[in-house]
Amino acid sequence: MKRTELIENIRSKGSFLCVGLDPDIKKLPAHLLKEENPIFAFNKAIIDATAPYTVAYKPNLAFYESEGIEGMKALDMTVKYIKENYPDQFVIADAKRGDIGNTAAMYARSLFETLGADAVTVAPYMGADSVTPFTAYDDKWTVLLALTSNKGYEDFELMEDKHGHRLFERVLFRSQRWGSPVNMMYVVGATRGELIADVRKIAQRNFLLVPGVGAQGGSLEEVVRYGLLPDECGLLVNSSRGIIYASSGEDFAQAAGEAAKKLAGEMDTLLRENGFK
Amino acid sequence: MKRTELIENIRSKGSFLCVGLDPDIKKLPAHLLKEENPIFAFNKAIIDATAPYTVAYKPNLAFYESEGIEGMKALDMTVKYIKENYPDQFVIADAKRGDIGNTAAMYARSLFETLGADAVTVAPYMGADSVTPFTAYDDKWTVLLALTSNKGYEDFELMEDKHGHRLFERVLFRSQRWGSPVNMMYVVGATRGELIADVRKIAQRNFLLVPGVGAQGGSLEEVVRYGLLPDECGLLVNSSRGIIYASSGEDFAQAAGEAAKKLAGEMDTLLRENGFK
Numbered sequence: 001m002k003r004t005e006l007i008e009n010i011r012s013k014g015s016f017l018c019v020g021l022d023p024d025i026k027k028l029p030a031h032l033l034k035e036e037n038p039i040f041a042f043n044k045a046i047i048d049a050t051a052p053y054t055v056a057y058k059p060n061l062a063f064y065e066s067e068g069i070e071g072m073k074a075l076d077m078t079v080k081y082i083k084e085n086y087p088d089q090f091v092i093a094d095a096k097r098g099d100i101g102n103t104a105a106m107y108a109r110s111l112f113e114t115l116g117a118d119a120v121t122v123a124p125y126m127g128a129d130s131v132t133p134f135t136a137y138d139d140k141w142t143v144l145l146a147l148t149s150n151k152g153y154e155d156f157e158l159m160e161d162k163h164g165h166r167l168f169e170r171v172l173f174r175s176q177r178w179g180s181p182v183n184m185m186y187v188v189g190a191t192r193g194e195l196i197a198d199v200r201k202i203a204q205r206n207f208l209l210v211p212g213v214g215a216q217g218g219s220l221e222e223v224v225r226y227g228l229l230p231d232e233c234g235l236l237v238n239s240s241r242g243i244i245y246a247s248s249g250e251d252f253a254q255a256a257g258e259a260a261k262k263l264a265g266e267m268d269t270l271l272r273e274n275g276f277k
Numbered sequence: 278m279k280r281t282e283l284i285e286n287i288r289s290k291g292s293f294l295c296v297g298l299d300p301d302i303k304k305l306p307a308h309l310l311k312e313e314n315p316i317f318a319f320n321k322a323i324i325d326a327t328a329p330y331t332v333a334y335k336p337n338l339a340f341y342e343s344e345g346i347e348g349m350k351a352l353d354m355t356v357k358y359i360k361e362n363y364p365d366q367f368v369i370a371d372a373k374r375g376d377i378g379n380t381a382a383m384y385a386r387s388l389f390e391t392l393g394a395d396a397v398t399v400a401p402y403m404g405a406d407s408v409t410p411f412t413a414y415d416d417k418w419t420v421l422l423a424l425t426s427n428k429g430y431e432d433f434e435l436m437e438d439k440h441g442h443r444l445f446e447r448v449l450f451r452s453q454r455w456g457s458p459v460n461m462m463y464v465v466g467a468t469r470g471e472l473i474a475d476v477r478k479i480a481q482r483n484f485l486l487v488p489g490v491g492a493q494g495g496s497l498e499e500v501v502r503y504g505l506l507p508d509e510c511g512l513l514v515n516s517s518r519g520i521i522y523a524s525s526g527e528d529f530a531q532a533a534g535e536a537a538k539k540l541a542g543e544m545d546t547l548l549r550e551n552g553f554k
Contacts, residue, residue: 022380062376062383068391072349096376098400099339100427103299106339114345123375125402125422127429145402150377152404155451162439174432 014268018056020240039074049257098123135179149189149212190218196226214242291545295333297517316351326534375400412456426466426489467495473503491519
């Protein structure tokens with residue numbers, strides 16, 4: 001999906017919501033366990049209920065891989081289902097891959113071509129040649145980890161060089177050459193508040209994929225205040241647990257739809273208030 | 278597999294060779310393509326031919342994932358085949374995973390429990406809570422990326438703080454608290470020469486998993502000079518392409534066995550010369 005198309009979808013829906021499809025088999029509503037593929041049945045119902053309010057879905061591969069072959073089948077079926085039924089939805093394979101060149105090329109092929117995702121999350125530690133096999137796809141998106149939403153982000157991401165530049169800033173700065181705003185996004189946690197403004201100093205036009213609203217405690221208002229691009233939005237805010245586990249009963253899909261509608265409503269208000277047109 | 282057992286296997290074989298099982302479907306000998314699962318058929322033949330000279334196998338997950346469900350079946354079958362037929366071989370799932378706590382726990386379950394690997398490679402960028410769900414398994418191994426063998430390692434791994442400490446040293450230093458030499462190893466490229474001595478100043482007793490001998494140009498002599506622990510070896514040197522693609526003909530397995538035997542012979546000589554007893 002092209003950048004202009006993504007922006008247009010955000011504009012027409014008044015939403016920059018991405019729903020994280022992280023189906024933990026232990027948390028699925030009991031009545032789904034009799035389905036042939038309970039994970040896919042869960043995802044399908046969540047997608048149907050939330051699609052009017054979202055512009056993107058982000059399956060996290062760990063949740064599928066941990067279920068072995070059946071889990072991988074569910075992942076394939078989920079991506080195909082979205083592409084066939086909701087072709088305006090952007091699909092991010094949250095895989096956080098990072099490996100040497102020939103292996104990175106394999107992962108890129110696997111996730112962009114075999115799976116058919118629009119975007120893949122990639123880890124920066126190994127440097128340029130672990131990232132550029134992904135950015136070589138100019139019709140697909142590389143979503144590079146920059147400033148993550150988890151507690152451990154302080155260990156390395158905030159490391160400062162002698163000029164006071166932090167590792168996440170070096171990642172943003174160097175990677176500007178590896179891709180462009182039409183095929184490179186960054187993961188920036190909603191829990192990082194003002195640091196998002198520092199991200200924007202370097203990644204001035206890139207979309208930011210923002211996890212951490214909801215269960216992790218990030219503020220949607222702060223994300224918009226520090227990260228919004230007035231003309232292009234430049235934000236995809238992800239919520240996983242707060243939506244997909246809004247209810248654990250038979251009404252799980254309806255509850256997920258309501259949770260997505262509520263969050264999208266807040267987004268619409270914030271977009272209007274902040275001059276996104 | 279326990280650390281003492283791994284050391285004993287190295288001692289009895291006079292080899293610290295790990296064979297990388299990176300089966301690229303485009304490079305498999307043509308006669309295997311008529312097999313029901315060509316990737317598994319290739320791996321099985323490679324394993325049977327090289328097992329006398331190796332102590333470990335390292336399937337790189339990218340090569341299996343890129344073939345979809347059939348690839349994942351081949352990976353499962355390969356790990357099971359090694360465990361059933363060569364229980365003294367150490368199996369490293371080269372996955373380079375790294376994600377927030379609950380997701381990292383999923384990956385750990387997937388690779389340690391569902392797949393049954395002894396060890397998993399893990400990326401450090403996101404810090405403590407992305408690594409400790411792996412080190413929580415004290416009977417399994419976490420192999421953390423430190424100083425990689427690829428060209429891009431300079432981008433971030435060598436970043437220096439104001440005290441002159443580099444990112445890879447910070448990774449080694451901080452992670453010493455997250456695991457111990459009985460469940461934590463580090464990836465250190467054979468192409469890094471004297472930097473391996475800097476690794477050993479911090480990771481004094483940890484095993485190092487060393488890729489980059491062979492196709493990538495690293496020197497086995499240098500790895501031993503800077504990295505060997507005289508009483509415990511502390512090294513697993515990986516070779517992938519130099520062994521598994523030693524021949525592209527029907528004699529591929531025999532050629533792989535000969536390449537492994539040659540490398541193991543060099544290892545045996547170096548171990549003796551350097552006082553490993």
